[in-house]
Amino acid sequence: MGSRRTRERGLLAGAAALGVIGLAAVHTTLHPAEPWRPVVVGGVALLGFLVVHGALCVSGSAADEIMLPAAAGLSAIGLVMIYRLRPEYLIRQAAWIALGLAALVLILGVLRDLRGVRRYAYLCAAAGLTLLAVTVVAGVERNGARQWLLLGGVAVEPGELVKLLLVVFFAAVLAEQRAALTLPGRRRWRAEFGRLGPMLLCCLGALLLLVFQRDLGLAMLYYGVFIAMLYVATGRMDYVAAGLAAFAAGAALCYHWFGHVRVRVDVWADPWAHASGAGYQILQGLYALAAGGVLGTGLGAGHPMLMPASYTDMIFPAIGEELGAAGTFSVVALYLILVGRMFRAAVRAGGAFEALVAAGVATALGLQAFIILGGSTRLIPLTGIPAPFLTYGGSAAVANFAALAVLLGVSARATGRRRQVEALRGAADR
Amino acid sequence: MARRTANVGRLLAVLLVLLLAYLAGVQVVWGPQLARSPQNPRLAIAAEETQWGRILDRHLTVLADSTVQGGRQVRRYADGPSYAHLLGYRSARYGLASLEMRYDPELLGMPAATPWEASLGFFGRTVRGDDLVLTIDAAVQQAAAQALGDHRGAVVALDPRTGAVLALASRPTFDPAAVDARWPVLSRDPAAPLLDRATAGQYPPGSSFKPVVLAAALGAGRATQRTTLDCAASVSVDGLVITNFEHEQYGTMSLPRAFAMSCNVAFVHLGLATGAGPIIRTARALGLGQAPRFDLPAAPGYLPDPRTLGRRGLAEISFGQGSLLVTPLQMAVVAAALANRGVAMRPFVLLQVRAPDGRVLAAYAEHGGRDALPSGIASQVAADMVEAVRDGTGTAAQLPGVVVAGKTGTAENPHGATDAWFIAFAPADHPTVALAVLLENAGVGGQVAAPAARQVLAAALRAQAGQGGRP
Numbered sequence: 029m030g031s032r033r034t035r036e037r038g039l040l041a042g043a044a045a046l047g048v049i050g051l052a053a054v055h056t057t058l059h060p061a062e063p064w065r066p067v068v069v070g071g072v073a074l075l076g077f078l079v080v081h082g083a084l085c086v087s088g089s090a091a092d093e094i095m096l097p098a099a100a101g102l103s104a105i106g107l108v109m110i111y112r113l114r115p116e117y118l119i120r121q122a123a124w125i126a127l128g129l130a131a132l133v134l135i136l137g138v139l140r141d142l143r144g145v146r147r148y149a150y151l152c153a154a155a156g157l158t159l160l161a162v163t164v165v166a167g168v169e170r171n172g173a174r175q176w177l178l179l180g181g182v183a184v185e186p187g188e189l190v191k192l193l194l195v196v197f198f199a200a201v202l203a204e205q206r207a208a209l210t211l212p213g214r215r216r217w218r219a220e221f222g223r224l225g226p227m228l229l230c231c232l233g234a235l236l237l238l239v240f241q242r243d244l245g246l247a248m249l250y251y252g253v254f255i256a257m258l259y260v261a262t263g264r265m266d267y268v269a270a271g272l273a274a275f276a277a278g279a280a281l282c283y284h285w286f287g288h289v290r291v292r293v294d295v296w297a298d299p300w301a302h303a304s305g306a307g308y309q310i311l312q313g314l315y316a317l318a319a320g321g322v323l324g325t326g327l328g329a330g331h332p333m334l335m336p337a338s339y340t341d342m343i344f345p346a347i348g349e350e351l352g353a354a355g356t357f358s359v360v361a362l363y364l365i366l367v368g369r370m371f372r373a374a375v376r377a378g379g380a381f382e383a384l385v386a387a388g389v390a391t392a393l394g395l396q397a398f399i400i401l402g403g404s405t406r407l408i409p410l411t412g413i414p415a416p417f418l419t420y421g422g423s424a425a426v427a428n429f430a431a432l433a434v435l436l437g438v439s440a441r442a443t444g445r446r447r448q449v450e451a452l453r454g455a456a457d458r
Numbered sequence: 459m460a461r462r463t464a465n466v467g468r469l470l471a472v473l474l475v476l477l478l479a480y481l482a483g484v485q486v487v488w489g490p491q492l493a494r495s496p497q498n499p500r501l502a503i504a505a506e507e508t509q510w511g512r513i514l515d516r517h518l519t520v521l522a523d524s525t526v527q528g529g530r531q532v533r534r535y536a537d538g539p540s541y542a543h544l545l546g547y548r549s550a551r552y553g554l555a556s557l558e559m560r561y562d563p564e565l566l567g568m569p570a571a572t573p574w575e576a577s578l579g580f581f582g583r584t585v586r587g588d589d590l591v592l593t594i595d596a597a598v599q600q601a602a603a604q605a606l607g608d609h610r611g612a613v614v615a616l617d618p619r620t621g622a623v624l625a626l627a628s629r630p631t632f633d634p635a636a637v638d639a640r641w642p643v644l645s646r647d648p649a650a651p652l653l654d655r656a657t658a659g660q661y662p663p664g665s666s667f668k669p670v671v672l673a674a675a676l677g678a679g680r681a682t683q684r685t686t687l688d689c690a691a692s693v694s695v696d697g698l699v700i701t702n703f704e705h706e707q708y709g710t711m712s713l714p715r716a717f718a719m720s721c722n723v724a725f726v727h728l729g730l731a732t733g734a735g736p737i738i739r740t741a742r743a744l745g746l747g748q749a750p751r752f753d754l755p756a757a758p759g760y761l762p763d764p765r766t767l768g769r770r771g772l773a774e775i776s777f778g779q780g781s782l783l784v785t786p787l788q789m790a791v792v793a794a795a796l797a798n799r800g801v802a803m804r805p806f807v808l809l810q811v812r813a814p815d816g817r818v819l820a821a822y823a824e825h826g827g828r829d830a831l832p833s834g835i836a837s838q839v840a841a842d843m844v845e846a847v848r849d850g851t852g853t854a855a856q857l858p859g860v861v862v863a864g865k866t867g868t869a870e871n872p873h874g875a876t877d878a879w880f881i882a883f884a885p886a887d888h889p890t891v892a893l894a895v896l897l898e899n900a901g902v903g904g905q906v907a908a909p910a911a912r913q914v915l916a917a918a919l920r921a922q923a924g925q926g927g928r929p
Contacts (some may be wrong), residue, residue, distance in 0.1 A: 246496035260462045282522045303497055311497065317484045319500055353485040357478060364474050371467030375460045394470035398477065403671050407480045 032093045033085050039097030039440075040081055044074040047104030050327065056110045057328030066118045070107045071121035074100065076129045081083040081198035082191050083133050084436075090443035092373055096263075098366035099432055102417035105359060110420050111219035112327055113339040117365050117420055124422040128429030135433035139274045142382045143439065148202030153230045156193035159186040160237040167241065183325055187238065187246045187415070188427035191253075194234060198254060199384035201227040206380060209262045227254075235278075242288055245403065245411030249396050251275060256391040260386055268387055310406050313345035317356075317405060324352030343410040359418065360401065367394035373439035376446070386438045389431045468737075488699050494563045496554070500564035504566040505548075511565040511587030513545055513557065516594040516809055521545060532635075533558075537596075539631040540603040543654035544594070546752075547634035556754055557590065557807070564588045564811050583610075584782070590802065590809035593622035603919030610649060611878075611897035612656035612786040615914055618883060618892040620796035621803030621825040625893075626787075628655040641651060651664075657756040659785040661896060661928060665720045665851075665903065666879035667741075667778030669796060669839050670813055672717055673926040674740035675732040677835050683842075685713045687724035695773040696881055700726050703868060703902075717842045718850030720776075720866060722777040728775025734764035736834025737775060743800055743830045744792045746784055751825075753807045759783045770861075789894035792883040797863070797889035800831030844886045852880065854908035858879055858923070861886040866903035875899040880907035884915050892920040 053066040077100040084091055086260045087220065103125055111118040145152075149176040158178075163186050168176050176183045221228075231254045238247035255271040258264070281288040291306045299307035299314070319330055332338050332346035339346070347355045366391055374386035393416050400419075403410035414424040472586035484492070494502070510531065513522040522535050522545055533548045535541065546556025554562055602613035602625040615625040628650040632644050644652055653659065675681040691707040693700050702722050708715075716724035731739060738761055741747060747761030760783040762771060774780030787805065795802035804825040811820040831839075843863035846852045852864040863886045867879030878900040883892035895911045 112835075127768075174903070256466045260459060260466060263459075263462050301655060302499075312499075314484065315495070315498045315500060317481070318489035318498075320485055321488055321489055329498055331503055348485060351479060356481050358486065360478050360481070364471060367470055367474075368467065371463060371470075374467075376462045380459065383459055383463065391466055391470065394467075394474070398470065398473045402477055405477070405481065405484060407477060427584055430727055 032090070033081070035389060036050070036080060036081055036084070036093035036097060037102045040077050040424050041099055043097050043100035043104050044071065044077065045418050046101065046427070047071065047074045047107055048209035050104065051118075051328045053113055054108060057326075066111060066115065069119050070111065073107065074104055075101075076126050080129050080133055083136070087127075088371075088396030089136075089436075090250075090447070091442045092369050092439035092443075094437070095366055095373075095407075095432060095436060097185070097428070098362050098369070099417050101193070101362050102359065102366070103360075105347065106343070106420070108417075108420040109343055109350075109418075110339055112350065113332060113343070113346060114420070115408075117339065118423075120249075121420050121425075123418075124425040128425035129421065131426050132429040132433040132436075135430055136437055139434070139437055141441075142385055142434070143379065146200050146203070149197045150226075152193040153197035153226075156190040156197070156420055157230065157237070159193075160241075163187070164240050166235055171355055171367065182422070183419065185414075185423035187241075187243055188423045190234070191250065192389065192427060192431060193229065194250060195253060195367055195385060195388035195392060197230060197258070198227055198257045199388055202257060202384055203379075203381040206261040209264065210234040210319060228295065233439075239282065240265070242286075244282075244292065245399050245413035246378070248394065248399060248411060249413065251454065252395045253392045254387055256395075257388045260387045261380070271407050283453045291407045291412065292409045309342065310404075310410055311337070313342050313347075313404050314406060316342075316345040320352040320355070322353050324348070324350045326350060337412070340414070341410070342355070342404050343419055344401050344415060350403075361402075362398040363394065363416075369439075370394075370435045373435050373442060377438045377440035378442060378445055380439055382441075388437060389434055393428070393431060400418050460837075478776040481872070483526070490911040496559060496562070497755045501568075504568055505562075505757045506632050508566045508568075509586040510548070511567065511814070512589045512590055514567075515594045515599070515722050516592065517596065517598045518591065519593070521594075521596070534921055535634050537589055537600070537633045540582060540599060540627060541594075542631045542634045543656065544597050545629040545634065546625045547637045548711055549641075551638055552815075558593075560753055561590055561808065561811075564590060567814075581667050584905060586814045588814065589812040590808060591812060593617075593624065593807050593809045593919070594626070595624045595668070595921045597921045598918045599627060601625070601914050603629075604687055605633075606897070607910075609638070609897040609900050609906075609910075610652075610655070610658040611895070611900065612791035613895050613910070613914055614656050614786045614889055615891065615918055616790050616794045616805055617893070618797035618803065618889050620759045621791075621794070621805045621827065622809070622824070623788070623805055623807045624891065624921075625914065626656050626807070627660070628653070628772075633819045649822075653900075654754070655896070656786045657752065658785065659896070659898075660757050660779075660785055661818060661825060661879075661898075662782055662869040662871055663778040663784045663789060663876050664867035664879055665722070665778055665876065666789060666865050666867030666869075666881050666894075667782060667784070668717060668720065668725055668867075669843060669881070670741050670744060670746070670792065670794045671686050671725055671732065671776055671778075672713075673744075673796075673831055673835050673839050674781040674843065675728050676742060676838055677832065678732050678736040680736075681713055681899040683713055683838060685728075686710050687713060687716045687721070687727055689716055689719070689721040689724040691723070693723045693726050693773075695726060695730070696768075696770050698770045698773060700773060700777070714797050714842045715850075716847040717865075718796075718848075720851045725772045725777045727774055728770065732769045734762075736774075736777070738764040738767075738928070740831070741817075743802075743828075744795055745830070746782075746788055750787060750805060752787065752805050757785050757786055759788055776868060786894045786896045789879070789896070793883050793894055794892035795830045795875060796836050796843065797883035798827070798832035798836075800829060800836035801827045801833075803827035832926070835916065840886060842884075847882070851904040854904055854910050855882055855912045856917070857878065857884065857912060860884050860915075860919060862912075862915060864908065865891075866908055868903045873899065875901060877907070878903040878907035880904075880911040882908075882915060884919060890922050891915060891922075895916075 048071045295307045331347040335342040370390035377383035402408040495737045546558035606629040612628045689708040725918045749758040851866040862884040864882030869877040878897040880895045883889040895907045
């Protein structure tokens with residue numbers, strides 16, 4: 029256990045150093061005459077990860093030692109890029125990270141066992157759908173999507189939090205019904221449909237609300253997580269096939285009915301045909317990536333501000349311009365490591381519910397990273413959702429650190445069980 | 459369940475690895491090409507931060523450089539109007555044109571020949587752009603501009619052995635340094651001075667197309683050099699009456715003489731005997747009817763579909779009329795292919811890119827060619843073109859001590875007086891220069907275009923003798 033936390037400490041120190049060096053580089057390049065306060069604040073926020081590490085040490089946790097440093101690395105790169113692109117937002121982002129870390133510690137402390145949450149599954153679903161509905165009615169529009177709620181002057185993006193609530197609900201329903209759905213023998217679609225009814229209704233409702241908000245990225249994410257969890261719980265390829273067919277049909281209908289969907293797809297297919305209009309953003313993203321080359325222009329030496337929404341949706345191409353393929357590869361590698369460790373924890377999780385929650389959260393993070401990274405680079409059509417831990421934003425930070433907390437807990441319990449088993453074996457051998 | 463969870467994890471890992479491969483493509487493999495896009499705003503920013511590279515001719519004579527006036531960088535052109543269409547201009551308001559646009563990234567010192575070089579910006583910023591060395595010979599270009607005189611028209615001269623463009627001139631022209639001030643006048647002038655007639659002007663070729671018809675007829679076995687043709691004053695094809703130039707009539711004559719005297723009636727007979735398919739195929743093989751791959755955007759011209767042409771249409775294209783359209787650049791390539799034993803070299807104008815310290819960053823000797831005609835056919839047509847200049851319609855192109863091969867054209871067009879054409883190459887036994895001259899509404903090819911071609915040929919041969927005949 030000691031070596032596990034020791035390794036974590038070293039990696040976290042590395043991530044914090046990376047962030048501070050990056051912040052200092054931006055500062056000396058772009059704002060040499062100004063006070064160093066932002067750099068200090070950013071460094072303090074990154075030290076917060078070491079505080080969490082301390083808490084893990086004190087509580088003797090056996091949690092995975094790679095997830096937290098991977099998230100710290102992404103947060104550090106995000107902080108550096110936000111300071112470079114929007115210096116006035118640095119302090120706020122540092123505060124969001126601190127808030128997220130506080131949420132992480134709180135959840136790790138309170139949620140000793142996920143099974144307790146299972147009782148509130150329907151409450152989670154109701155709360156999630158209500159939040160989305162309220163956003164549709166009372167939300168404010170920013171960047172073409174009505175996905176924000178103003179709470180006391182702070183814009184909150186409920187969709188990020190709802191993501192986790194729905195995962196809990198799906199996991200509860202599936203854990204309960206999976207035995208009935210995986211029985212060998214003849215398939216009774218109608219009866220099965222009844223068993224999954226609440227989940228299907230909830231998913232459909234969420235998707236409709238998101239489409240009304242024009243938040244297509246999140247809709248795609250929810251649906252992907254839904255299908256993945258259905259597959260993990262039941263292994264039924266007929267469900268997966270039906271789900272993908274429904275996705276194709278729904279996507280085709282959306283393309284047909286909604287102008288904003290059509291524009292996104294058309295712009296993706298041929299941005300040059302819309303170079304000065306709807307395709308401007310994605311073209312600027314491509315030029316930024318191209319300008320970066322292998323090693324990038326260096327922090328502060330490129331022109332990522334030519335991209336609209338450079339510090340939110342387009343932060344990844346901005347990294348590509350100033351840090352080059354070295355930067356973008358590092359970010360993708362960090363996601364691969366983070367999501368990989370999350371899946372490792374999910375595979376080892378005990379109990380169907382906990383395993384499903386873990387798998388759902390891991391899928392959500394990985395898929396979210398792919399949707400926005402692929403979207404902002406024109407691998408797939410661009411739909412603006414935050415890149416986990418990287419993009420500026422408070423709601424996303426809290427939701428992502430909460431997700432991290434859940435997975436850290438799952439991994440710790442899995443390790444604990446394994447140790448018990450080993451101890452018992454050892455005792456038996458003796 | 460654990461196995462399926464792992465499967466989902468693997469799927470996501472595959473997606474992210476796919477993203478990595480795609481990123482490698484965008485940033486490293488296609489990045490340099492993408493960065494060159496004229497729409498990339500980074501080019502405009504680099505233009506403010508960089509001293510623009512110079513443009514030089516093949517002997518390193520400066521054609522364009524830049525100086526700072528009143529805190530602003532200003533482009534200077536050595537002989538602006540003569541090179542306006544080739545070099546283009548740099549206008550803050552109206553953007554870039556021609557080579558200035560095409561090679562803007564090089565002139566701004568931001569080409570990325572290799573992915574590694576693309577990343578060198580990381581280590582330090584370029585302050586001076588790279589120089590372009592062109593295949594152009596300033597002496598030949600000057601001769602071409604003079605030969606055009608006050609006519610509207612174009613001259614394109616190539617080295618047939620490589621495709622290197624020695625001169626490319628278009629008239630009427632403009633002062634590229636005064637584009638900002640003169641734009642309202644230039645853009646509305648009915649004479650279209652901004653149009654590059656050499657690459658973008660599309661004209662009926664008239665009799666300058668006869669070498670193509672001749673090559674097709676010889677290639678298809680429908681005629682030999684000993685074939686005789688009827689050159690009456692006129693011929694009627696399905697009710698369409700075609701007459702000779704100024705109603706000349708020579709009676710029965712040999713194929714080389716009919717070619718040398720540019721007898722329309724004889725070529726109608728020859729074309730009808732050959733058929734539309736071989737003629738259009740030969741024209742296409744020589745590069746007509748398709749946009750040439752060139753440093754500048756070039757027009758495709760037009761070749762009719764042989765299946766829908768009919769006998770009357772076939773009779774018209776047999777002497778270069780009907781719906782045929784060609785550009786001077788295309789006709790220069792035709793002349794060069796005939797000169798180069800049937801191999802059409804791809805025309806090009808960028809010889810080298812040089813760093814400010816003179817280091818050669820990129821050099822191009824040629825861009826390949828394609829077999830347009832069998833060499834035997836090409837040399838027969840070349841021999842007949844020699845005859846046309848020795849004792850035919852092209853005598854005005856004769857040069858002392860050099861055997862010139864050429865073909866005149868006098869093309870009827872819907873916009874007034876005939877367009878005068880001349881395509882030629884020299885010396886006929888080992889050609890080092892091939893050209894096309896077009897003079898809009900200027901009259902008879904042999905009377906106005908052939909003398910103009912003569913001046914340019916002479917200048918080119920003189921220039922090549924000066925450098926020991928190197929290509």
